[in-house]
Amino acid sequence: MVFIKDVLVNGKSRFAELLDGVASGQLKASGVKNIFDLPFSEGLIRSLNLLPCSYLLYYFKQKEMLAIEMGEYYKGGARAQVVQKVEKQLFELYKNPELKVKPKELEQRGGAYYSDAACEVINAIYNDKQAEHYVNIPHHGHIDNIPADWAVEMTCTLGRDGATPHPRITHFDDKVMGLIHTIKGFEIAASNAALSGEFNDVLLALNLSPLVHSDRDAELLAREMILAHENWLPNFADCIAELKKAH
Incomplete structure (x- = not known):
């Protein structure tokens, strides 16, 4: 944001x-x-x-x-499904050792330059480059109108000892603080749910999301998504067993 x-x-x-x-x-x-x-x-x-x-x-x-x-969605599927198709096409192209041009499919993927940024961050930390990067860290009071333990993306110097913040601002504009608190509240609740594996914690997070407009929708979404992704949610094993019994 x-x-x-x-x-x-x-x-x-x-x-x-x-x-x-x-x-x-x-x-x-x-x-x-x-x-x-x-x-x-x-x-x-x-x-x-x-x-x-x-x-x-x-x-x-x-x-x-x-x-x-x-x-x-009705034209080609959800964004994640589209990306999966694009990646499958890309990996087929990458099998060709004679490939010398950037595939057009790469333009549909999104996320340009993230791989470069990730390698540069690794390089800065491993080789103690003391280079400037934008990274997410707990701001520890550098921003005066949000809790000190919140993670914020800010300018930092990176080296083998970690990130030293050099924030360009120290106060978030009051006009957007409501939205910031709303989204951050959802993110914290979602993180807590991932750790606890509890259905009610997932439900709380979805009800706090500004993109979910009904408590009934939140409950249907929570049940559907947890069951759909069972293989990747070992922490929710007990929750999934209860949902299957009630299904």
């Missing part, structure tokens, strides 16, 4: 003209491959006075994004 609050060019802020250009539609914000390109409304951008990243479409345009995702 990212909001851009400033853009510097040669040390000078150009954010006001960037925000005005994106809000008015004169400038197009760049997105990511795996999210449908849908512009945020001018009213939202101007009221926030921030530029949200494309992942936030799922929160600010839930109705529109759900309609798009359902259309994509």
Whole structure:
């Protein structure tokens, strides 16, 4: 979850003209491959006075994004199924030792440059590079208006002793704190559920998610997903046995 609050060019802020250009539609914000390109409304951008990243479409345009995702599902399956098909095609291509060009299928995969970033992080830690990277760490009070044990993605220097934070900001904008707390509350509850293996903990997490709009939907979703992924959820063995008995 990212909001851009400033853009510097040669040390000078150009954010006001960037925000005005994106809000008015004169400038197009760049997105990511795996999210449908849908512009945020001018009213939202101007009221926030921030530029949200494309992942936030799922929160600010839930109705529109759900309609798009359902259309994509009926055309070719859920996003994960599409990615599985693409990966199968890619691995078939990679079997060819004569392959010398980047396959077009790779453009459908998403996640560009993550492999480079991962290798650079490993290199920085193993070889004590003291290099600057953006990583997720407990911020330990560097941000003054969220709990100190929350993990935050921030600028850090990486070496063999770990990550030394160098945050660019120390206070999150109050206009988005409600959404931050809501999503973080869901993430913490989901993490607790993964550790406990308890159905009620899963149910709590789903009910806290801003993308689940009904307690009944949350319960149906929890039951269906736990049973569907039984082979990968050994921690939920007792829960799964109870669900099967009641099924």
